Amino acid sequence: MKLTGAQILLKCLEKEGVDVMFGFPGGAVIDIYDEIPKSSVEHILVRHEQGAIHAADGYARATGRVGVCLVTSGPGATNTVTGIATAYADSIPVVIFTGQVPRALIGNDAFQEVDIVGITRPCTKHNYLVQDINDLARTVKQAFYLARSGRPGPVLVDLPKDIQQQVAEFSYPEEVSMRSYKPTKNPHIGQIRKVVKLLKKAKRPLIYSGGGVITSGSHEELTWLGRKLHIPVTSTLMGLGAFPGDDELFLGMLGMHGTFAANMAVNNCDLLLAVGARFDDRVTGKVDTFAPNATIVHIDVDPTSIQKNVSVQVPLVADCKPALAALKTETEGTLDEYDWAADHKEWVEKVKGWAKEHPLTYKDDTEGIKPQYVVEKIYEITKGDAIIATEVGQNQMWAAQFYKYQRPNTLLTSGGLGTMGYGFPAAMGAQRAFPDKLVIDIAGDGSIQMCIQEMMTVVCNKLPVKIVILNNGYLGMVRQWQELFYEKNYCATCMDAQPDFVKLAEAYGAAGFRVTEKKDVEKTLREAFKVDKPVIVDIRVEKEENVYPMVPAGASLTEMLLV
Template identity: 90%
Template structure:
C-alpha cells in the first residue's frame, strides 16, 4: 500500500490507537490537514499552540495513555516549548508532531523555520527530524514506545513539508527494538529482599509516594502494602491520589506546603520508602536535615534520579508497579508470622496525634470568602468524584491541601515546572477523554488569563469544563513571598485592573457567575456544576490570605510557619 507521508502519519496514529489529537494548522502541515477528514483520528482545533500541548498533557494524565498534538513550523513549534517542558518535568507521555520547512530549505533561515529539534533537546525524552519517508513509520513507532515506556516523557517528531508529500510503501512495524534504550523494569530480587529486611526491622516506617506510582499504575499495590503493613503514607503534589486521601494512614502532602504531620513524620521516621519520587527541593527543604534518622530506600525506573539530590542507602531500579508487586508478594508470606500493626501501633498513633494537634486549617470569617472554604465546598459537592485541574500558585496549593483525592489520575497540575496557564487546557484534554465526568479547573485570576483563549475551544467542542477562579486581585503566591520576606513590597503583583470574567464567559458563549458573599458559594457552585456547558465562576476571595503551613526556602521541614 503506497501512501503519502501525510497519509502515513495518520495511518500510524490510527494503528497506535490514538483517538484524538489537539492542534493548529499552518503552511508546513497543510498536507497533513488535507488528509485529516479521511482519518478516524479526531482533531480538536485549539486557539493557541500552548493550549494544544497542555490539552494533550491533560489527556495523558487523566487516561494514562499517550497524548498527541500537531502544530506547524516556526512559531507554531516554539509555542509548544513551555508545555513540552511541563510534560518533561512531570514525566508525562506526549508525542508532539511539528511541521518543518522542506529539507532543501533547512538551515537557510526560510520563512517560519526554527531548529525545533535543537531548541527542545533539553526538555524532551528524545526528538527526531524525519529526513526520509522510508524512516517515517518506524520513527513514529519509536516515538510512542519511548513516550510511554521506562520513565515516560514527551517525544517530538519534526516533519519536513516535502517528506509529507513524498509517496512510499507503507509498513508499520509490530514492535520496537532500540539497542541504546533498554530501561530496567524488573526489580533485582536481592534488592527486594534487602528492602523487606529493613521493613521487618523498622519501628517507624514511612512511605513517600510520588507521581511515578500513578504513572506506573501501581497505586493498588502501594495501598495494599500501606494498609497490611500499617505504614503511614505521605505524598508529593504529583502523587496525590495514589493513596486514598481519606484513609487514616494518609498524612497529606509533605514539603514546603505540606502538613505538619507529614513533615514531622519525615523528620522522625527510621525507614523512608520513596516510590516514584525524585526528592525535589520543594519536598526536601534543607537537604542536610532531610529524614535525618532514616534509612532511605528509593524505588525508581530512572537510575539517574537515584542519588541525584539525596543520599540513598538502598536503591531499587525498577518500574514502580513491578517493584511494589514484588514487595507485596514478599510481604504476603509474612502476614501469618508478623503482626505488623502491633509493631507499628505506637508510630501510627504518634503521626496521627501530630495530625490532630496541627491539622490543615484556616481562620474562617463570615465577612469574607476564604479560598480554602471554596475548595472544601467543591469537595463536599463533588464528594471527591471529579477530575481537578489547577493553575499554579496559591490556588494550586489550596487545591492540594483541602480537596481529598481518593483515586489516581484525578489531579492534573504542573508540579516540576510550575506553569501558569496549564490548568484550563489540561482540563479541556481531560474533558475530551471523559465527556461524562465533572472536570473543574481551580484557578487564580492571574493564571487563568494565560490561556483564556481556549474558552472558544471548549465552547465549540461542547466540552463543559468548569473554571472556578479564586479571585484575590493578586499574583497570590508571589505576593505572599513579598509579604513574608520582602517587607510587603508588592511590586507588580497587584491585579486591580481585571476583566469582567462573567462578561468574558458570555462573550465566548459560555456561562458566567460572580460570587461576592460567602452564603452564595455553595448554591452557585451547585448551579454551575449542573450546567451542561463551559462555565466560569468568579469568586471574590480574601485578598491577602496566605498558604500555610510554609517552610521558608532553605529551611528544614521542621521549621514550618503555621497559621
C-alpha cells in the first residue's frame, strides 16, 4: 500500500492507538492537516502551541498513555520548547511532531526554519529529523517506544515538508529493538533480599515515594508495603496520590514546603526506602544534613539518577512496579513470623506525635478568605474524587498541602521545571481524556494569564474545566520570598492591574463567578462545579498570606519556618 508521508504518519498514530492530538497548523504541516479529516485521530485546535504541548502532557499524566501534539516549523516548534522541558523534567511520555522546511532548504535560513532538533536536544529523551520517507514508520514506532519505556520522557520527530509529500510503501513494525537502548526493568534478586534484611533490622524505617511510582503504575504495591510492614510514607510533590492521602501512615509531602512530621521523620529515620524519586534540591534541603542517620535504598529505573545528588548505600536499578512486587513477594512470607506493626509501633507513634504537635494549619483569624480554606473546601466538596491541575507558585503548594490525593494520576503539576501557565492547558488535556470527570485547575492570578487564550479551546470543544483562581493580587511566591528575605522590597510582583476575570470568562462564552466573602466560598464552588461548561471562579483571598512550613534555601529540613 503506497501512501504519502502525511498519510503514513496518520496511519502510524492509528496503529499506536492515539485517539487525540493537540495542535496548531502552518505551512510546513499543511499536508498532514489535509489528511487529518480522513483519519480516526481527533485533532484539537489550541490557540497557542504551548497550550498544545501542555495539553498533551496533561493527557499523558491523567491517562498514563503517550500524549501527542503537532505543530508547524519555526515559531510553531519553538513555542513548544517550554512544554517539552516541562515534560522532560517530570518524566512525562509525550511525542511532539514538528514541521520542517523541505530538506533542500535546511541550513539556508529559509522562511520559518529553525534547528528544532538542536534546540531541543538538551530537553528531550531523544529526537529525530526524518530524512528518508522509508524510515518514517520505523521512526514513529521508536518515538512512542522511547517515550513510554524506561524512564519516560518527551521525544520529538521533525518532519520536512517534502517527506510529508513523498510516496512510499507503508509497513508498520511489530516490535522495536534498539541495540543502544536496553533499559533494565526487573530488579536483581540479590539486591531485593538485601533490602528485606535491612527492613527487618530497621527500627525507624521511612518510605520516600516519588513520581516514578505513579508513572510505573505501582501504587498498589507501594500501599501494600507501607500498610503491611507498618512503615510511614512521605511523598514528593510528583508522588502525591501514590499512597492514600488520608491514611494514618501518610505524612504528606516532604521538603521545602513539606510537613513538619515528614521532614522530622527524614531527619530521624534509620532506613530510607526511596522509590521512583530523584532527591531534588527542593526535597533534600542542605544535602549534607539530609537523612543523616539513615541507610538509603534507592529504587529507580534510571541508573543516572542514583548517586547523583545523595550518597546511596543500596542502589536498585529497576522499574518501580516489578521492584516493589518483588519486595512484596519476599516480605509476604514474613507476615506470620515477624510482627512488623509491633516492631515499628514506637516509631510510628513518634511520627504521629510530630504530626499532632505541628499539623498543617493556618491562622484563620481575619474576616478575609484564606487560600488554604478554599483548597480545603474543594477537597470537602469533591471528596477527593476530582482531577486537580495546578499552576505554579503558592497556589501549587497549597493544593499539594491541603487537598488529600487518594489515587494516582489525579494531581497534574509542573514539579521539576515549575512552569507558570501549565495547569490550565494540562487540565484541558485531562478533561478531553475523561469528559465525565470533574477537572479543576487551582490557579494564581499571575499564572493563569500565561495560557488564558486556551479558554477559547475549552469552550469550542465543550471541555468543562473549572478554574479556581486564588487571587491575591501578587505573584505570590516571589512576593513571599521578598517579604521574608528581601525586606519587603516588592519589586515587580504586584498584580493589581488585572482583567475582570468574570467578564473575561463570559467574553469567551464560559461562566464566571466572583467571591469576596468567606461565607460565599462553599456555595459558589458547589454552584460552579455543577455548571456544564468551562468556569472561572475568581476568589479574592488574603493578599499577603504565606506558604508554611518553609525551609529557607540552603537550610536543613529541620530548620523549618512554621506558622
